[in-house]
Amino acid sequence: MRSTPTGRQLRLGAELRKLRERAGLTSTEAAQLLGIKQNQVSNMEAGRHGVSPERVRTLACHYKCSDAALVQALSDMTADRKRGxxxxxxxxxxxxxxxxxxxxxxxxxxxxxxxxxxxxxxxxxxxxxxxxxxxxxxxxxxxxxxxxxxxxxxxxxxxxxxxxxxxxxxxxxxxxxxxxxxxxxxxxxxxxxxxxxxxxxxxxxxxxxxxxxxxxxxxxxxxxxxxxxxxxxxxxxxxxxxxxxxxxxxxxxxxxxxxxxxxxxxxxxxxxxxxxxxxxx
Structure with a gap:
């Protein structure tokens, strides 16, 4: 769990939240689709919890996001874990x-x-x-x-x-x-x-x-x-x-x-x- 997420991590979480909201799903419904707890979804969207590329693609699938370029860009954001x-x-x-x-x-x-x-x-x-x-x-x-x-x-x-x-x-x-x-x-x-x-x-x-x-x-x-x-x-x-x-x-x-x-x-x-x-x- 991150106590102080970076701006990039916060942005990734915010974009995942936008995808969920566009799909008309609550965080509880998203958690049920993923088989995880609601607070885990909230922590991902707040940038406090890391997200893997696979999970980003899974979320995009559940959220019916057909923008392949956006999904790939979000997946790439999860892979950059180097300290700047x-x-x-x-x-x-x-x-x-x-x-x-x-x-x-x-x-x-x-x-x-x-x-x-x-x-x-x-x-x-x-x-x-x-x-x-x-x-x-x-x-x-x-x-x-x-x-x-x-x-x-x-x-x-x-x-x-x-x-x-x-x-x-x-x-x-x-x-x-x-x-x-x-x-x-x-x-x-x-x-x-x-x-x-x-x-x-x-x-x-x-x-x-x-x-x-x-x-x-x-x-x-x-x-x-x-x-x-x-x-x-x-x-x-x-x-x-x-x-x-x-x-x-x-x-x-x-x-x-x-x-x-x-x-x-x-x-x-x-x-x-x-x-x-x-x-x-």
């Missing part, structure tokens, strides 16, 4: 941050849209440190360093042999923010240019000239799973990331990101904007 690097921070950082790293690690595609801050996966150490220094209530120096190191380790997803495609939509306002002074800003802008040249990374600037747009003021991060039903939206809030995975929410943010991307400059034009800003410093 983020586990090292379990007693140090909030659980939501660990869940964010886990989601990014397993994502098949990543998209970000930000209006004030540079996306975390593209921040330099100095830029990230300056941001954490501005948090209210203030973090202690050790807390700042823990968060900085965690943020930089998250960026490993962009340096794997076959990284998930990553699209970063950055508003011109974020590029003009002077976090940390001129030297830090220069380093951050140059880092964006360098990262934009890497395979799998697409950086697009949303210029002031685009005018008003849907979702302004939000920082949106979208992680695509192996099937659309397992996508995740994470919104960056002052108290930490908030995760959304209801189908209606996913549909909304897919449309929102598509609209934002339609307003952006192309990759080459976006690099030109960053070059000009860098040269003006």
């Amino acid at each position: 690097w983020w586990g090292e921070y379990r007693e140090i950082l909030p659980t939501a941050l660990l869940d964010l790293a886990e989601v990014e690690h397993h994502a098949r595609r990543l998209r970000a849209a930000v209006t004030v801050h540079i996306p975390g996966l593209l921040q330099t150490t100095d830029h990230a440190r300056e941001l954490f220094r501005q948090v209210v209530p203030e973090f202690s120096p050790p807390d700042i360093e823990h968060r900085v190191s965690f943020r930089i380790k998250r960026q490993a997803v962009l340096f794997r042999d076959a990284p998930a495609p990553y699209l970063a939509i950055i508003h011109e306002a974020a590029l003009r923010m002077r976090f940390g002074g001129t030297s830090v800003v220069k380093g951050q802008l140059q880092h964006l240019l360098d990262m934009s040249e890497r395979d799998g990374i697409t950086l697009k600037v949303l210029p002031f000239a685009a005018g008003s747009f849907s979702g302004s003021g939000q920082s949106i991060f979208y992680s695509s799973g192996p099937v659309p039903q397992l996508d995740t939206v994470h919104l960056d809030q002052s108290h930490g990331p908030v995760f959304l995975d209801a189908e209606a929410q996913l549909d909304t943010y897919r449309v929102l990101l598509d609209r934002l991307e339609s307003l952006t400059l192309g990759p080459e034009q976006s690099r030109d904007v960053i070059h000009r800003l860098l040269n003006d410093l």
